[in-house]
Amino acid sequence: MAMMQSxxxxxxxxxxxxxxxLKSGKKIMVDCGMFQGKNEEKNLQPFGFDPKEIDILLITHxxxxxxxxxxxxxxEGFQGKIIALRSTMDLAEIVLxxxxxxxxEEFKTHYRKAQRRGAEAxxxxxxxxxxxxxxxYNLPVQYPTYDKPISIEKDITATxxxxxxxxxSATIEIDFIEDSQKKSIVFSGDLGNxxxxxxxxxxxxKKADTLYIExxxxxxxxxxxxxxxEEFKKVIQETLLSQGSVLIPSFAIERTQEILCILKQLYDEGELPKCKIYLDSPMAIxxxxxxxxxxxxxxKCCNDILERDGTVFDFPYVHYTLKPDESKKINEEESCIIIAGSGMCTGGRILHHFKNRIWNPKNSVIFVGFQAYGTLGRKIVEGAKWVKLYHExxxxxxxxxxxxxxxAHADQSELIEWMENFETLGNIYLVHGEKEKQKIFKKAIKAKLPNKVHIVKEGEEIWI
Ligand SMILES: [Zn+2]
Ligand SMILES: [Zn+2]
Structure with a gap:
C-alpha cells in the first residue's frame, strides 16, 4: 500500500x-509551503523527513x-525533479x-538591535x-499543461x-498502479470561487480514490x-468626488488584479471620476x-476584454510606480487611488501612504483582504484611534x-459542489484549514455525501 503524510x-x-x-519506495511531494502567522517558528524546525529522499516535487501554485x-x-539536500506549470515557476520566483x-531585512534589523546588547549570537x-x-532554479523542471497527463515514470502519471x-493554480491528480491495482489520489490545491x-x-x-481537499x-x-x-464603487466615488484619496492595501497576487479589473469596469462604464490610480508595489507590478x-x-471575461481593448488591467488612469522616487512623487498628488502592499500593512509602501494620508478625514482606506490578528491592518480595522508609523x-x-x-477561495457550498461532481469518489481527507472550521466542514460534507471524511493530523500515517 502507499502512504500519505502531511x-x-x-x-x-x-x-x-x-x-x-509508494510501495516501491518512490517519494512524491506535493507543495512545500511556509508556515505563516502564529505557526511561523515551525519553519525553522526540521522537516520530519529527509529532503534527500524526495524524488519528485509537484507544485499546486x-x-x-x-x-x-x-x-x-x-x-537541505533535495535533488529531485520539480513538476509545475511554467507560470507557477515564474510567479514563485517573484514570491520567493x-x-x-x-x-x-528582518535579520539585519534584529542583528543590529542585538549587537547593542551583545546578544548577536x-x-x-x-x-x-x-x-x-x-x-x-538550477534543478530539472518539467512543465505540464492543464488536463494532459504527464508520465512521471512507469505506471505513475500526474495531471x-x-x-x-x-x-x-492547479488541482493535481496522481495515478499509479500498485500490485496490479490502479489507484488515484487527488490534491485539490487551493480552489477558487x-x-x-x-x-x-x-x-x-471525475475520479479520486483518495481526495485531499482544502x-x-x-x-x-x-x-x-x-x-x-457595489460597496467598493460607492466608497471610491464618494471619496474622489469630495477631493479625497483612496488607499487600498492589497495582496500582490490575484487581489490586486481583481481590484484593477473592477476599476477598469467602472472606467469603461463611465462611473469612475477622473483620477490617477497608482499601482505602487513592485511585486504587484x-x-x-x-x-x-x-x-x-x-x-473568459478577461480574455474578451483583452480582445476588445488589447489589455486586461490597463487603462489611461493607471500608473505603475516601480521605482522609489516615482513612489515618493505620489505624495504631491491631491486626489487619487493608491494600491500598495503589503496586504496586511505589515510593511511595504502602504505605510508611507498611511503616514501621509491616514490622518486626513477627507481620505478613505479600503481593506479588501483578510487581516490577521496582530497586524497593523487588523488594528486599523478594529478601530485604532492612532497608529505608530516610522516611530511617529x-x-x-x-x-x-x-x-x-x-x-480567492471557494466557500463551503462551492467546495461541496466541487466534490459532488466526482463520478467516483473515495475517502475525503481535510487539509489546509483551521481545526474548528474543519469540524464544521466535516459535518456539512457528511450531511451531503456518504464518503468517509477525516481531518488530517500532522505527521499522521494514512494508508491508501
Ligand atoms: Zn493556500
Ligand atoms: Zn493559495
Whole structure:
C-alpha cells in the first residue's frame, strides 16, 4: 500500500506539504509551503523527513504557503525533479525572492538591535537567502499543461487541472498502479470561487480514490461578489468626488488584479471620476505583468476584454510606480487611488501612504483582504484611534472600510459542489484549514455525501 503524510497545512491553513510514499519506495511531494502567522517558528524546525529522499516535487501554485519552504528543501539536500506549470515557476520566483529579501531585512534589523546588547549570537539566521532561491532554479523542471497527463515514470502519471484560485493554480491528480491495482489520489490545491472575474471556475475532476481537499472556508459561505463591488464603487466615488484619496492595501497576487479589473469596469462604464490610480508595489507590478503574459489561463471575461481593448488591467488612469522616487512623487498628488502592499500593512509602501494620508478625514482606506490578528491592518480595522508609523504617532481620521466579499477561495457550498461532481469518489481527507472550521466542514460534507471524511493530523500515517 502507499502512504500519505502531511508535514504542514494539517489542522492549520499554512505550510502545505504532503508526502506520498509508494510501495516501491518512490517519494512524491506535493507543495512545500511556509508556515505563516502564529505557526511561523515551525519553519525553522526540521522537516520530519529527509529532503534527500524526495524524488519528485509537484507544485499546486505559487502562494508562499505552498512554495515558501522549497528553498529550504533544496538547501537541505533535495535533488529531485520539480513538476509545475511554467507560470507557477515564474510567479514563485517573484514570491520567493521577495520573501528572501524580507527575511534578510528582518535579520539585519534584529542583528543590529542585538549587537547593542551583545546578544548577536542568539539571532537566528534567515530561513534561506536569495542564493538559495536561485539554486532551486538550477534543478530539472518539467512543465505540464492543464488536463494532459504527464508520465512521471512507469505506471505513475500526474495531471494538472485549473483550480481557478490564482494565476497558475492547479488541482493535481496522481495515478499509479500498485500490485496490479490502479489507484488515484487527488490534491485539490487551493480552489477558487465561482465569480469568474479574473480566474475561471475550478475544473471538476471525475475520479479520486483518495481526495485531499482544502478547507479554508469550509465553515461558511461568502457574501455575493456583486454586493462587494457595489460597496467598493460607492466608497471610491464618494471619496474622489469630495477631493479625497483612496488607499487600498492589497495582496500582490490575484487581489490586486481583481481590484484593477473592477476599476477598469467602472472606467469603461463611465462611473469612475477622473483620477490617477497608482499601482505602487513592485511585486504587484511584476505579478500583473505575468497575468498579462499568461492571459490564456485567465477567465473568459478577461480574455474578451483583452480582445476588445488589447489589455486586461490597463487603462489611461493607471500608473505603475516601480521605482522609489516615482513612489515618493505620489505624495504631491491631491486626489487619487493608491494600491500598495503589503496586504496586511505589515510593511511595504502602504505605510508611507498611511503616514501621509491616514490622518486626513477627507481620505478613505479600503481593506479588501483578510487581516490577521496582530497586524497593523487588523488594528486599523478594529478601530485604532492612532497608529505608530516610522516611530511617529499618527491619528487615524480617514474613513475605514472593510469589504469582505473578495476571496480567492471557494466557500463551503462551492467546495461541496466541487466534490459532488466526482463520478467516483473515495475517502475525503481535510487539509489546509483551521481545526474548528474543519469540524464544521466535516459535518456539512457528511450531511451531503456518504464518503468517509477525516481531518488530517500532522505527521499522521494514512494508508491508501
Ligand atoms: Zn493559495
Ligand atoms: Zn493556500
Amino acid at each position: 508535514f504542514g497545512a494539517a489542522e492549520v491553513v499554512t505550510g502545505s506539504c504532503h508526502l506520498l510514499t 505559487a502562494h508562499l504557503d505552498h512554495v515558501g519552504r522549497i528553498p529550504k528543501l533544496v538547501k 525572492l521577495d520573501s528572501a529579501n524580507l527575511m534578510q 542568539k539571532v537566528t539566521a534567515p530561513l534561506y537567502s536569495v542564493d538559495d532561491v536561485k539554486a532551486l 494538472f487541472r485549473n483550480a481557478g484560485h490564482i494565476l497558475d 465561482h465569480n469568474d472575474m479574473v480566474m475561471p471556475s475550478p475544473t471538476f475532476v 478547507s479554508t472556508y469550509g465553515d461558511r459561505n461568502h457574501k455575493g461578489i456583486k454586493d462587494s463591488e 511584476r505579478a500583473t505583468n505575468l497575468y498579462n503574459l499568461y492571459h490564456d489561463e485567465l477567465s 504617532k499618527v491619528l487615524v481620521k480617514a474613513r475605514i472600510h472593510t469589504i469582505n466579499g473578495f476571496s
